[in-house]
Amino acid sequence: MPPKSGNYRIESINNQRDLLIQINWVSLDNEAYYSQYEFRPDGEVHPFPDKVMADAIKGEIENASTITLSFLKDDQEVLTVRKEILSNGYLKITQKGTKPDGTAFRNIDIYHKQLSVLPYASSVGSVAIRPTEEGMIKHKALQAMEEQTNMQLDQIRQQIELLARQATEIRKRKELSMMIYEAKLNFQPVIGHLYYLYQKKDDSYALSMVSPKEWGGTGPFKQFMAAVKLLADHTWAEVGESFTNVNE
Known part of the structure; x- marks a missing residue:
């Protein structure tokens, strides 16, 4: 059957x-x-x-x-x-x-x-x-066990995926922060403010308060890299602003 x-x-x-x-x-x-x-x-x-x-x-x-x-x-x-x-x-x-x-x-x-x-x-x-009563009892118990363990495994999988996304985000912030702290700074950054990372003609980096829109392009720099914000833990995060590169 x-x-x-x-x-x-x-x-x-x-x-x-x-x-x-x-x-x-x-x-x-x-x-x-x-x-x-x-x-x-x-x-x-x-x-x-x-x-x-x-x-x-x-x-x-x-x-x-x-x-x-x-x-x-x-x-x-x-x-x-x-x-x-x-x-x-x-x-x-x-x-x-x-x-x-x-x-x-x-x-x-x-x-x-x-x-x-x-x-x-x-x-x-x-x-x-x-069909037997024993079969009914065993099947219902096994079915309930499978549903519960599948639900628990799914919850663990979701937690692992969340931790993996968080780890990826932290790694990206760390790489961006290292790039910025190696860049030329002519001012003291303020937590929560927006700044702009550029690549210079000698391939080093510089942090500026002037956006590509205000420069009318990339200004004196080779290319615009990212709009960034200083977080409370002193790491830097890229924000979702996009600008047109003057060289494009």
Whole structure:
């Protein structure tokens, strides 16, 4: 049945000899389901406890990113499940088998990196799994956990982005301040006042109270660099004024 959302978990157990598969999902009809089973990925046939589903199970690790499972009933494969980690980190689950009426089916689900099924996953009904109270409780708990952790991670990401922007702004102010303090000053700058940074013909810098508009261009300088303001911490910040260079 097509899943609307869900979680898929694979972990090692029994001293890493066996693998445990846990799946919980919500159908398009908003019914919660839960299923789990164990298998040994040694390529050998082992008894399967849920006789309604299968008599035996055979698991094999094909390579570092692929596991294949075969469910057998009366020595016949009734379901083959291939779990593959794709190059983009997604988990692809392919199920092939035969329904009780003898017709074949194929079912593919794609899970994103947080192991939640994508909304466009396709599915055709296969093994009958009934909703249980345990499945409902586990799914709701996992869904709430995922929502909360995603929200917290998003808040941390926003804080990191803010700190990165602030760090970039401080670095720019520092570079501009170093340039100005190395420039020629014929006056004592006042905090909060607007000044104009120019590059001289010898490529050194000079700070002036006269704007390019008042000069009618760049005046005696090679080019206008920026309109700047002295802040209370004695760093300099570029302000958003623009002027036309007389050489353009």
